[in-house]
Amino acid sequence: MQAMSAATERQLRRRYWWRLEVRPLIGLTIVFLFVVGLSTFAYATLSPGILLWSEVAWIALQVVLLFWIAVYAVVEYALWRRTRNVGHRLQFLGSSLILFTPVGIYVPLLLGGWSATFSPPGLMAALCSMVSFFLGIVLALLGYYARRFRAGDLNLFRNLVVREGERIEAVTDGYSERPLSVTYPELHRAGAQEAARAWAGTLGKAGLLLDHRADDAGITVNPVTYTGVGTFRVLDALRFLSSVRRHPERLTWVRIGWDGRVSVHLSPGDYERTGRPVAYHALAAAVADAMVSSLLAFAEGDSEGSAAVLLGHVRGPLNPVRLPGPWAGRLGLAAAAVAALLVLTGVSSALLAVALSPERQPQEILDVRVEPPHPLPGQNVDVYANLPGYDAFSLVIDAFDAIVLAAFNATDASFREMRHVEGTTFGARLGAFPDGTEVTFALHARLRRLGMGGPPTETTLWTPPQTLAIGRVLREGPSGLSLGAPGHDIGATGNLTFRVRVDTTAAVEMVQVLAYVESRPTNLTTGFTYGYGASAFWVNLTALAGQYTAELPLFWSLPGDRTVFTVRYKIVARDTTWNTATTGLLRLEVTR
Amino acid sequence: MRVTAPSPTAPPRPPSRRWGLVLTAALLAVILAVAGLVFWTATSPPPAPQILAVSWTPQSPGPGDVITVVARVTPATLTVDLQGLSYFESGWSGGGSMTPLGDGRFQAQIGPVAEGAEVWFVVSVSTREVGPILSKHVVLQVGQVLRGGPSGIRIDSVTLDPALPSVLDNPVVTARVNSSVAITQVEFASMRFQRGGGGGGSGRAFESGPGLYRGDFGPAGPGGRGFERGTVFFYRFAARDATGNTAVSEIQTFVVR
Numbered sequence: 001m002q003a004m005s006a007a008t009e010r011q012l013r014r015r016y017w018w019r020l021e022v023r024p025l026i027g028l029t030i031v032f033l034f035v036v037g038l039s040t041f042a043y044a045t046l047s048p049g050i051l052l053w054s055e056v057a058w059i060a061l062q063v064v065l066l067f068w069i070a071v072y073a074v075v076e077y078a079l080w081r082r083t084r085n086v087g088h089r090l091q092f093l094g095s096s097l098i099l100f101t102p103v104g105i106y107v108p109l110l111l112g113g114w115s116a117t118f119s120p121p122g123l124m125a126a127l128c129s130m131v132s133f134f135l136g137i138v139l140a141l142l143g144y145y146a147r148r149f150r151a152g153d154l155n156l157f158r159n160l161v162v163r164e165g166e167r168i169e170a171v172t173d174g175y176s177e178r179p180l181s182v183t184y185p186e187l188h189r190a191g192a193q194e195a196a197r198a199w200a201g202t203l204g205k206a207g208l209l210l211d212h213r214a215d216d217a218g219i220t221v222n223p224v225t226y227t228g229v230g231t232f233r234v235l236d237a238l239r240f241l242s243s244v245r246r247h248p249e250r251l252t253w254v255r256i257g258w259d260g261r262v263s264v265h266l267s268p269g270d271y272e273r274t275g276r277p278v279a280y281h282a283l284a285a286a287v288a289d290a291m292v293s294s295l296l297a298f299a300e301g302d303s304e305g306s307a308a309v310l311l312g313h314v315r316g317p318l319n320p321v322r323l324p325g326p327w328a329g330r331l332g333l334a335a336a337a338v339a340a341l342l343v344l345t346g347v348s349s350a351l352l353a354v355a356l357s358p359e360r361q362p363q364e365i366l367d368v369r370v371e372p373p374h375p376l377p378g379q380n381v382d383v384y385a386n387l388p389g390y391d392a393f394s395l396v397i398d399a400f401d402a403i404v405l406a407a408f409n410a411t412d413a414s415f416r417e418m419r420h421v422e423g424t425t426f427g428a429r430l431g432a433f434p435d436g437t438e439v440t441f442a443l444h445a446r447l448r449r450l451g452m453g454g455p456p457t458e459t460t461l462w463t464p465p466q467t468l469a470i471g472r473v474l475r476e477g478p479s480g481l482s483l484g485a486p487g488h489d490i491g492a493t494g495n496l497t498f499r500v501r502v503d504t505t506a507a508v509e510m511v512q513v514l515a516y517v518e519s520r521p522t523n524l525t526t527g528f529t530y531g532y533g534a535s536a537f538w539v540n541l542t543a544l545a546g547q548y549t550a551e552l553p554l555f556w557s558l559p560g561d562r563t564v565f566t567v568r569y570k571i572v573a574r575d576t577t578w579n580t581a582t583t584g585l586l587r588l589e590v591t592r
Numbered sequence: 593m594r595v596t597a598p599s600p601t602a603p604p605r606p607p608s609r610r611w612g613l614v615l616t617a618a619l620l621a622v623i624l625a626v627a628g629l630v631f632w633t634a635t636s637p638p639p640a641p642q643i644l645a646v647s648w649t650p651q652s653p654g655p656g657d658v659i660t661v662v663a664r665v666t667p668a669t670l671t672v673d674l675q676g677l678s679y680f681e682s683g684w685s686g687g688g689s690m691t692p693l694g695d696g697r698f699q700a701q702i703g704p705v706a707e708g709a710e711v712w713f714v715v716s717v718s719t720r721e722v723g724p725i726l727s728k729h730v731v732l733q734v735g736q737v738l739r740g741g742p743s744g745i746r747i748d749s750v751t752l753d754p755a756l757p758s759v760l761d762n763p764v765v766t767a768r769v770n771s772s773v774a775i776t777q778v779e780f781a782s783m784r785f786q787r788g789g790g791g792g793g794s795g796r797a798f799e800s801g802p803g804l805y806r807g808d809f810g811p812a813g814p815g816g817r818g819f820e821r822g823t824v825f826f827y828r829f830a831a832r833d834a835t836g837n838t839a840v841s842e843i844q845t846f847v848v849r
Contacts, residue, residue, distance in 0.1 A: 120631060124627060124631065127627060128627075131623055131626070338620055338623070341620070342623065345627070382760050390815070400816055417812050417816055418816050419759055419816040419817075419819050419820075420759075420812075420815060420816045420817045420820050421759050421821070422820075422821060426816055427760050429760040
């Protein structure tokens with residue numbers, strides 16, 4: 001056996017680099033571009049049904065990628081905990097930061113809406129996400145490729161067994177399950193046990209040993225023998241981590257006894273990776289040789305030399321072997337601190353943005369109040385209310401009105417626009433009313449919340465009606481004026497006809513219906529509700545066959561449409577004694 | 593056995609490897625700096641906006657001309673609005689954001705304008721905290737606008753009710769128009785400028801009695817923001833009689849309480 005020439009080493013490294021790293025990367029890129037291209041094509045050109053498929057495909061791709069990165073992070077964490085190698089720690093931190101990226105962006109957006117996303121804490125969370133993404137890539141690549149964090153590129157492309165196999169020229173035999181045992185008298189030195197423990201720890205940090213277990217009789221080490229690029233290495237590493245925990249005897253291991261006896265077991269997989277039918281006993285002997293040489297070099301104070309033996313390294317001033325020193329540990333700690341700071345800042349900013357988002361405010365009209373609370377005749381009546389979250393980025397107020405139905409000494413059916421006063425407070429002036437007027441009002445808002453890629457969500461809000469008596473409104477007087485239950489139907493004219501029975505001992509002076517009508521036409525072919533209309537009016541009812549009736553004109557609807565009319569109305573009556581009666585505000589819905 | 597002794601060719605280890613710590617510290621510093629910048633940008637009030645100059649071409653527009661208005665403002669990142677309207681020969685009113693030309697210059701076009709019309713426009717800038725800040729009023733006559741003719745048309749007794757309108761008021765302006773000949777046209781022109789930008793130009797005039805006209809400012813518009821506190825209104829009446837003689841009232845203003 002002899003050391004390979006530098007040229008051969010470079011040639012082999014290039015070959016493995018191409019086969020294990022570049023080719024899979026190119027393949028992944030082609031698959032990725034194919035899927036994305038197909039999705040984009042479908043998204044841009046095909047029908048809505050296909051568009052849904054493309055969206056599903058795109059989301060699935062993202063989920064798969066995130067899942068893969070999550071698995072990668074878990075594996076790297078386990079590797080770091082087991083070996084204490086800084087490269088694994090950086091890869092764990094890097095993949096975790098990449099995983100955090102969508103959190104900082106989507107948590108404010110999904111839980112707090114656009115307002116949260118564009119608020120200062122939301123922007124901070126997004127900034128943390130972006131920094132995390134780029135820093136994550138840098139850390140992951142640094143941890144994976146930087147040679148300062150491992151003794152060499154042993155576990156990148158080749159393992160110890162493969163290297164030793166490459167060094168054996170004679171290929172004469174096949175695989176055997178039987179461990180090879182060799183005795184090394186050099187191991188009988190004083191302090192060999194302590195040196196062996198330190199050696200295993202140091203080479204673990206250098207990324208050369210996956211695990212080691214020391215007992216009274218010796219030390220067993222599992223060299224790192226999984227290979228491949230980051231993506232595909234994960235599955236291998238998972239398998240190795242599982243085996244080293246449950247069945248370490250199935251992996252390649254080297255047992256160094258304090259009595260100088262060294263046993264070597266090569267796993268079938270590692271043997272296959274040599275790629276040539278090298279004699280098993282020769283390969284196992286070479287591995288034993290390398291491990292013992294490494295240990296002895298370490299025991300004599302040559303840490304770099306102990307690593308160089310395992311790497312089959314051709315050392316020289318231009319090609320040194322360096323083990324990661326204490327500085328690497330400090331760097332890993334600093335990277336962890338920065339990552340934690342980023343994630344903590346990002347998460348807390350995202351949660352703050354969500355908590356402060358006006359879009360999380362309930363959509364309702366609150367705190368309706370009248371100024372003055374008991375208005376006098378001729379005094380302006382103002383109504384105020386709060387509309388929480390009205391200034392949300394994605395909220396559009398299509399209408400916000402006070403519906404006013406006034407009867408008796410003044411008659412009015414109309415609506416007043418609610419004006420923005422300050423903050424979330426809106427107000428409207430209902431007007432000044434004469435003595436003996438009863439005013440019923442309700443607040444009505446139609447809001448649209450813009451969706452994130454989808455259609456806007458429409459909300460209609462109503463407050464319970466409130467009634468104000470301006471001055472004195474006579475009710476339940478001695479004349480016994482009362483209204484029966486009102487009836488309604490749509491007559492031949494298409495208008496809405498109201499009927500009500502009025503009872504009084506005096507003469508009926510007037511009966512009126514005051515109404516606020518909303519209409520929503522829906523096209524019967526498309527099923528699309530395309531419009532909205534509203535009107536307010538009042539009509540006198542006339543006596544007819546013992547009842548009072550009136551027709552309320554409804555808006556026409558287009559042929560092929562179906563229009564739903566929502567009518568809020570009240571019927572009022574007054575007799576000659578000025579006694580009054582009212583039905584209160586009622587609601588009915590008719591379809592035409 | 594292969595290697596059992598330290599290699600004499602191994603290079604000496606450098607005494608210190610602090611680049612990792614330096615890199616980390618630099619990274620932290622960059623993160624903190626950018627975070628601070630974001631917070632500062634998002635929370636600090638922008639510099640007070642100023643309208644440095646407003647110019648227009650042609651200086652004396654003729655019939656069919658398009659008036660190009662250029663405003664220079666600072667800071668250059670503002671949204672600049674132009675509100676304008678015309679009376680007598682066209683009932684145009686409108687406005688909106690001016691197009692940025694770079695270097696704090698913004699442009700908008702009005703027209704084409706009709707012979708005999710009078711065009712009135714104002715440039716405004718505002719932020720959520722400051723403003724609206726307005727340019728001087730520009731009134732341009734297009735072609736021949738007869739003013740001070742023998743019919744003696746005049747507008748007087750312009751009254752705003754209530755005198756100090758608040759948010760919920762529906763202010764009404766009344767004016768008396770006198771002329772020795774029949775009055776053929778009375779218009780009420782108004783503009784509003786809101787804090788944070790936006791506004792509009794409109795107005796309606798109704799004859800409420802012989803020679804007595806009433807104007808109002810229309811609805812508050814989307815979100816009920818048209819009468820918010822601090823909104824600045826400008827208004828005037830314009831009238832024309834049967835001889836073609838015209839008169840305008842002074843431009844008057846109020847701020848919603």
